[in-house]
Amino acid sequence: MTVDTAPAPTTAPAGPTPVRRRGSLRPGRLGVHAFLMAVSLAFLAPLLLAVYASLRPYEETSEQGYFSLPDTLSFDYYRQAFTDSGLTKYFVNTMLIAVPGVLLALFLASFVAFALARLRVPGSVVLLMLFTAGNLLPQQVIVTPLYVLFNRVPLPYWMSDSMTMFDSYWAVVLVQIGFQIGFCVFVLSNFMRTLPQEILEAAIVDGAGVWTQYWRITLPLCRPALAALGTLQFTWMYNDFLWALVFISDGEKLPVTSALNNLRGQFFTDYNLLAAGSVIVALPTLIVFLLLQRHFIAGLTLGSTKG
Template sequence: MYVLLTVMALVWMFPLVWAVYNSFRDYDYVLLNGYLSVGGYTFSNYIDSWQIGGIPHYFFNSLIITVPSVLLILFFGSMAAFILARFSWKFNIFMLAVFIAGNLLPQQTLLTPLFRLYNAIPVPYWMSSSGSLYDSYWGLIIVHVAFQTGFCVFVLSNYMKTVPHELLEAATVDGASLFRQYWQVVMPLCRPALAALATLMVTWIYNDFFWLSP
């Protein structure tokens, strides 16, 4: 089994390793001698892509959208999840279903309404060169927060239910407010879940092209 898994891992990794290897080779040399040849090493491919492709500009744009979106998603999602996990009331299931339903709604169905809405909402020109939410960082951040918060609430609410209720009772007896219980008791215990969600959110938002304005 150990040998089989090792061979499967090597076979799985070979295309990626070979692609990285060929990225350090001259394109004309590879065309002339074949992809299985050896030689023609150069860093010009990365230099050209960095300078000509405008990678710093696009990477900075992605950071402006991804970082605030992930932070807001985790913050709002964790607060909503804390309330759903902390209190037992008859609307808990309904509220959780509302958050989950937001993830089940196809984003394509909202493309045209959001386009019209964003063009109709005026914002200062220091926020957007178009004078509206359309074609702005703010519009993309709002969309990602709205669509991804539901999944965050679903995951964190189930994770927070595993936190012993006695910890919160002890914090209440010690005079801790509800927000302090959330911030200083529950949130530190949810670091594994927050880290996993942050990784997923960064991957989804950073790789998103659907909501990018032309």
């Protein structure tokens, strides 16, 4: 006996699925792009004007104005600014302040952040609030107490020519660390809380101590956040002008931001020359940002798509 089986019903082919074009720009998106371009130009305008002025002779800009079309463009002011102000020596002074300051601030802040975020420390929330509240204190308030204190703190001769902390790089480095560590602790502790707790639990089962949990497990996972903080901290410490001016009296020890004063004359100031010096001084921060740009953006955007 044969059994006739009806053929299975076939599904009619669906029509073409509409594909949404990613490149299509709607009016709202165009407005956002226009706004972002306007804001970017507003921030870049002073830098672009400084570069434009540094390439023109002062006599030309004084007669025609800074917004006129150029007749002569040259890099003579950059050569003059680099030689007249002795920028090489001041660059070294700045590195002696910024590099140890950034490294020590990140190391100490990561230590504290690990204890607050990954260990069961009593009152961790209160301690985090205290570290964060330290950033709200105006720096100028404690200039006089620190000036008196550093004049009374002795240091050996090989650490300071004045035999005190005053007029030494240590004074500026300690102040920079003290004011920046609160922000670093706040950022790193919040980042460490997003790390999976199972990683540390597995390490504890394998017999890892606290130092191993911090140095070999948690710290490598915080590399993007450390890179982002390192970029910001280097920029802030590099551009600082107040603390070095207050705590360093020897002109040979001043950082590069103070070297621009050497380009100012007693009776006349060539602002085009000063603009060239400002552009040279700003180059290291731009180079650091370009080198760490990928890590910097990754550190800022981590956690933005979670939840």
